[in-house]
Amino acid sequence: MNSQNPPNATGRLAVLAAVCMAALALPLAFSGGAVATPAIGRDLGGDPVTVSWITNAFMLAFGSLLMAAGTLADRFGRKRLFACGVAGFTLSSLALGFATSIVIVDLLRAVQGVAAAAALAGGTAALAQEFDGPARTRAFSALGTTFGIGLAFGPVLAGWLIAQFGWRAIFTTGALAGLLTLGFGVPRMRESRDPHARRLDWAGTTTFTAALACFTFGLIEAPSRGWTSPAVVPLFAACVAFAIAFVVVETRTARPMLDLSLFRYPRFVGVQVLPIATCYCYIVLLVVLPLRFIGVDGYDEMHAGWLMLALSAPMLVVPFVAAALTRWMSAGAISGIGLMIAAAGLHALGGALRAGAGAGTTVIGPMLAIGFGAGLPWGLMDGLSVSVVPKSRAGMATGIFSTTRVAGEGIALAVVSALLAALAQISLRTSAPLAQPAAVAEAAARLATGDIAAAAERLPGVSHPTLQVAYHTAFGHLLDGLTIITLLCSLAAFAFLSRVRVQDEPFITEAPGGVEA
Incomplete structure (x- = not known):
């Protein structure tokens, strides 16, 4: 139910522009925060756990509350929740610029994640109400591309801001995007609700x-x-x-909040596989690669940001390419092919890093391949997600899908960080067999965050080159694991979605009264 008459094409474009403007700030908070983590750690201190929460606090709050935010959007209004989320994100971003301790940063990042959940759930649900059919596919592809722009230029912008003004400027930039959305985008949106929305x-x-x-x-x-x-x-x-x-x-x-019966449908399961795949072949690299480039390979934030551009720049173009390819190929086939390309890129990246024992120009080709491959499903999965439930339950549809994506990102980051630390610990035991197990474990945890100096303090008898070799070995095994996961997800995409096109009608119908049939 809409509280105003349906808008014309200009009104719909205004809604799309408002949501996309806010969407620029969310990936900057993620990828920019990852680049800033070493600088924040140097400035405010903290052990590996508190430093890890700079990213994980944001992702945990973001991912765990998206489904609840989708319910609130349907019940109380998509525009209202979107505006509240953007306002909360803006205020928390401004507060982060004045944080005086690592604990305060972690807490504010959690608040920022709560606000991001409200903004994304309200914004995507509003888009689903404004557009239908192929127009909806194009709208969500534009949203995905906007996220891609934020991911593409987030590391470079973060590196430049840190070099010029310090890490606090990153969060000030996110606040500026929020203020622009509140000033120019939100007033042009219309309100809409689901008359049959459930309670939280x-x-x-x-x-x-x-x-x-x-x-x-x-x-x-x-x-x-x-x-x-x-x-x-x-x-x-x-x-x-x-x-x-x-x-x-x-x-x-x-x-x-989560209709578990939907998982009986292979097509629904297949849609959820796509964000999981991009988590492990793409998103985790946005965090672990800057930590490696800066902390282990010795690049400054600016140069690390430029290297990361090879990974993220394809997101500017590839989602549009994927949308165009749906005229001739199924979404599942396009996604499966993309994930196979990403897996090949991960394998090649492992080989390049092993051959050079560090980052250099040889990693650019593999990183471009990973970005291109991940960009193919990235450009399709948002549109696919809203085709699996009735339009009036758009809040639930986007909430489930976005939760799978964002909660999956948080889990993937935690899994990959723990796995990298465990692999580094195995390598260090070989390099320092006489060291105390507790010291080795602490050094490995520090090494996994890219803090090689702190790792050397825990193991004073181990040289820096030896620590680097241990890290490089662990990182190579990590990339092997990510390659296998991506290949398995590619096979799942072929199996579950090979005949699905983004223009297909929803497979779930809705009976009068808002109950799925």
Whole structure:
């Protein structure tokens, strides 16, 4: 239900422009924050856990609350929630510019993630109401490309801002984008609601967030404390308990936050595979590569940002190419081919880094291949996500998909960071067999964050070149694992989505009264 008459084409473009303007700030908060992490750590201090939460606090809050935000958007108004989210993001970004400790940065990043969830859920649900059919596909492709622009230029802009003004300027830039959206975009939007929207599923939201938080915190703590530590095992046990409670709650709720019955449809499952795939072949690299380039290979933030452009620049063009290819090929085939290209790029990147023992011009080709391959499903999955439920349940559709994407990103980052620390620990045990296990574990955790100087302090008998070799070995094995994951996701895309086109009608119909049939 819309509170105003349907807008003309100019009005729809204004809505698209407002959402895209806000969407520029979200990837900058992610990729820019990753580039800024070493600078923040040097300025404010902190152990590996608190430094890791600079990114993970944002992603955890963002991912765990998207489904709840989708419900609130349908119930209280998409424009209202979008405006509240943008305002909260702007204020928290401004506050980050004045943070005086690493703990305050982590807390404000969590607040920023909550606001980002509201902005994205409200904005994408509003777009789904304004556009239909091929126009909707083009609108969501434009949104995906906008995210790509933010990801493409985020590292370069962050590197330049850090070099010129310091890391605080990154968050000030995000606040500026928010202010522009509030001043010029939001007033041109119209309000819309779902007359049959359900109430917020507090039990589902709480159990889901708790499960995700326990799992993430356990993965962050495990490398330094040990996987069987008394502080880590209870976290994973609590994660399992909360996850079971979430499933029980959702199966017994009349209109749940997450309709688990949708997972009976292979096509729905296939759509969720795509953001998971891009998490492991693309998103995690936006974090771990700058940490490597700056902390281990010795590049400054500006040069690291330029190197990262090879990975992210294809996102400026490839999503549009993917949308054009749907005239002749299915979305599943395009996505599967893209993921195979990304897997080949990951394999080639591992070879280039092993051959040169560090970053250089040889990594540009493989990084371009990864960016191109990941860009093909990136340009299609937003449009596919809104085709799997009725239009009136757009908040739920975008909430489920966006949660899979963002929560998957947070989980993937935690998994990859923990795996890199574990692999580095194995390498260090070989290099320093007489060192205390606790010191090796702490050094490996520091090394995984790119802090080679702190790792050397924990192992004074190990030289810097030896630490670099241990890191390079661990990083190579990590890329091998990411290659395998990406290939498996490619096969899943072919299996579940090979006959699906983004223009297809939804496979779920809706009976009168807003109940899925």
